[in-house]
Amino acid sequence: MLAERDDGEANLVGRRLSARGVETLRFDTAWFPHRARLAVELGPSGWEGTIHTPEGPIDPADIGAVYYRQPRPFEPAAGLSEAEARFASTEARFGLGGVLASLDAHWVPGTPGQVADAEYKPLQLATAARCGLSVPPTTVTNDPAAARAFTAEQEDGAVYKALVHKLIADSGEPRLIYTSPVAPEEIDEGVAATAHQFQADLTGKKAADARLLATRRGCAAVAIRAEHPEARRDFRLDYAALDYAPIEVPARVAEGCTRYLSVLGLAAGVFDFCVTDLDWFFLECGPGAQWGWLQEATGVALSDLIAEELMASL
Known part of the structure; x- marks a missing residue:
């Protein structure tokens, strides 16, 4: 799992995987190069060797799946000039990052390149429209x-x-x-x-927001409701006053999300919708967006979706 140690979503998924007997290792990319060492050589089937981390050694050949969960930037060594630090960070990204990108593994929600491409909002909106989802x-x-x-x-x-x-x-x-x-x-x-x-502006027609986690194997959603006018427009403005509840996903919306993932080559996505009395309107899809607090508030087992997707290739 490429994530920092206190990442809530990675912790939830890790517990689900451990309960299923799947061995996991956390790797915070900010550990490199201070607390992690890379020593690999190119072999017939890829890079062979070891990535030494504070949580133990990683053999690239042993990795069957990767949960790419908002990893932090590489941190250059102390004592470098600004120009040297930029160069070192770039070398780390293309060096260790390139070794990781070459893994013959199942990436969830996708490889770093796929996730980066999927962050473009105009691409998200156009893809959603092409996949049959309603867009404002x-x-x-x-x-x-x-x-x-x-x-x-x-x-x-x-x-x-x-x-x-x-x-x-x-x-x-x-x-x-x-x-x-x-x-x-x-x-x-x-x-x-x-x-x-x-x-x-769909605020006046909104019954609720919905955050939907979809994988290639299914989806689940939580309705987010706010009373404060500004929070109804953007729920991030007043987390303390939000109400959460599981919400059934219409078949057309679920099918559109599945097509969306397929078009962008993703294995998972976190979709935001504006739900009105008549339709679900796609707002955006962040491959690495947060969902852990919604599982904790409602009990909807979103982490099971991610765990099952990771295990699909094992």
């Missing part, structure tokens, strides 16, 4: 006039949604960018500075 009216633009025209056309208003959820502030610390309502008159020429995503 959306535009991606850096044209202020086009942005104003789109937002004016939306009967129930429009929202701005960042294409990535985190902004690196001047302090160097990341902060979340929340879904925000936007009116045509609020859009100025600053939109021209980069790509922006605007979408129809």
Whole structure:
């Protein structure tokens, strides 16, 4: 499992695998090179040797499946200049990262390359539409006039949604960018500075949000309900006041999610939907998004889905 030690999702999956008699090893990529050593040579069937970690040695040939769970960046050795540290981090990514990417193993939710590609929001939305999932009216633009025209056309208003959820502030610390309502008159020429995503605001029609974990072998979902107006638009604004409950997934939605995974070559995905009285509207799919707190709140065995997918190739 490529994850840091205190990762909640990896811990839940690890317990499920251990209960089924499957041996697991955790590898936090931030251990390399300080606390992990790599010594492999190329053989007829791939890299042979050992990756030494604080949790024990790893023989690449013994790995049958990999849970790729938001691993941390490699941390360069102390005492390097800024340029040397950048070079060392890049070499680690292409060196150890390349050895890991070459493993003849089943990757869940996918290989690093597949997961990276699947993070593109425009790709997610287009794939969802092609797979038969309902998608809210959306535009991606850096044209202020086009942005104003789109937002004016939306009967129930429009929202701005960042294409990535985190902004690196001047302090160097990341902060979340929340879904925000936007009116045509609020859009100025600053939109021209980069790509922006605007979408129809479904808040007034929303019965609940739903976070759905899908694998090639099944899916399960949890409804997320909020009373606070801002949290109804973006539940991340008020976790303390959210209510959770299992929710049945319509067959059409489940089938669309399965097709989505197949198109992007993924073995699993964490889907977010806006659920109205009439339909489920796809919002995004984060291959490595969090779901552990939903299992703890509702008892829905999401970790079983991941464990079974990992075991499928063993």
